[in-house]
Amino acid sequence: EVQLVESGGGLIQPGGSLRLSCAGSGFTFRSHDMQWVRQVTGKGLQWVATIGTAGDTYYPDSVRGRFTISRENSQNALYLQMTSLRVGDTAVYYCARTKYTLGAYYDYWGQGTPVTVSS
Amino acid sequence: QSVLTQPPSVSAAPGQRVAISCSGNSSNIGAHYVSWYQQLPGTAPQLLIYDNTERPSGIPDRFSGSKSGTSATLGITGLQTGDEADYYCATWDNSLDGWLFGGGTKLTVL
Numbered sequence: 001e002v003q004l005v006e007s008g009g010g011l012i013q014p015g016g017s018l019r020l021s022c023a024g025s026g027f028t029f030r031s032h033d034m035q036w037v038r039q040v041t042g043k044g045l046q047w048v049a050t051i052g053t054a055g056d057t058y059y060p061d062s063v064r065g066r067f068t069i070s071r072e073n074s075q076n077a078l079y080l081q082m083t084s085l086r087v088g089d090t091a092v093y094y095c096a097r098t099k100y101t102l103g104a105y106y107d108y109w110g111q112g113t114p115v116t117v118s119s
Numbered sequence: 120q121s122v123l124t125q126p127p128s129v130s131a132a133p134g135q136r137v138a139i140s141c142s143g144n145s146s147n148i149g150a151h152y153v154s155w156y157q158q159l160p161g162t163a164p165q166l167l168i169y170d171n172t173e174r175p176s177g178i179p180d181r182f183s184g185s186k187s188g189t190s191a192t193l194g195i196t197g198l199q200t201g202d203e204a205d206y207y208c209a210t211w212d213n214s215l216d217g218w219l220f221g222g223g224t225k226l227t228v229l
Contacts, residue, residue: 035218037164045156045164045207047218060217094163103152104211105169112163 002026002108004095009113016085016117022078022095022110030073033098035106036080038091038115048093049080063089085117122147123208123221130227131198139193139224141208147219151211153191155184158205158223167206168193198228 008020022034036048049069050058057069068081078095092114096106124142131137141153155168166175168184171191183194191208208221 037220044205044223045209045220047220050218058217060215099169101173102170103154105152105154105166105209106156106164107166107169107175109163109165 002097004097004108004110006093006095006110006113009093009115011116011118012085013119014085014087014117017081017083018085018115020080020082020093020095020113020115022080024076024078024097027097027108029071029076033100033104034069034071034078035096035098036067036069036078037094037096037106037109038089039094039112040091046091050098051078082115085115087117089115090117091115122212122215123210123219125206125208125221125224127222128225128227130229132229133198133200135198136194136196137198137226139195139206139208139226141191141193141221143189143191143210143212143219145189146214147189147210147212148186148191149189150213153184153186153208153210155191155193156207156209158207160204164207195226200228202226203228 003025005023033052051069066084070079092112094112095110097108099107152170156164157167158164171186172184205223212219
């Protein structure tokens with residue numbers, strides 16, 4: 001059974017840093033692109049970062065230069081290092097697995113970890 | 120404001136059918152396959168439709184997807200109260216060089 005379990009969320013002051021983790025199991029972790037997606041309470045989903053199987057990374061402008069996605073395939077682990085955090089980064093952060101058939105999509109999601117940026 | 124436009128809400132009675140639209144442009148929906156996600160209250164999103172029209176195993180055939188040009192549609196027939204959820208479309212955008220989600224549609228089964 002495919003499982004993704006996030007951890008590392010919490011309360012952090014503006015300008016601070018936080019590292020989120022996502023533990024994958026039940027599949028060949030190194031063979032899949034992985035994603036971080038966030039959701040502000042009561043709002044929609046927002047793509048945060050992608051890492052490919054070769055370690056290539058992609059970010060939206062809103063987090064580029066502040067967030068870094070990485071992976072450790074030997075540990076089946078995905079990370080999101082967040083720096084210079086802003087109140088607007090407050091959200092639940094989900095990790096998700098990417099699958100490719102004709103197109104690409106997120107076929108499994110974790111349960112999410114909440115991040116609150118507040119003074 | 121999302122580049123993929125969905126109606127904020129739709130509603131219908133149990134047993135009826137609804138259609139949720141997702142409108143984009145030639146850089147996103149017009150160029151790439153669309154997926155749909157269901158988010159039940161208090162839970163993580165779940166894949167509902169991929170490759171415009173395909174259902175993952177375990178998703179009932181009451182759910183269907185279609186795409187025409189720069190728009191996609193999620194159809195749900197035989198509505199049940201358990202279908203009350205938020206629904207999101209998603210695809211890649213060439214101009215942004217990144218993933219896009221629609222703003223989400225809240226389905227209410229009256």
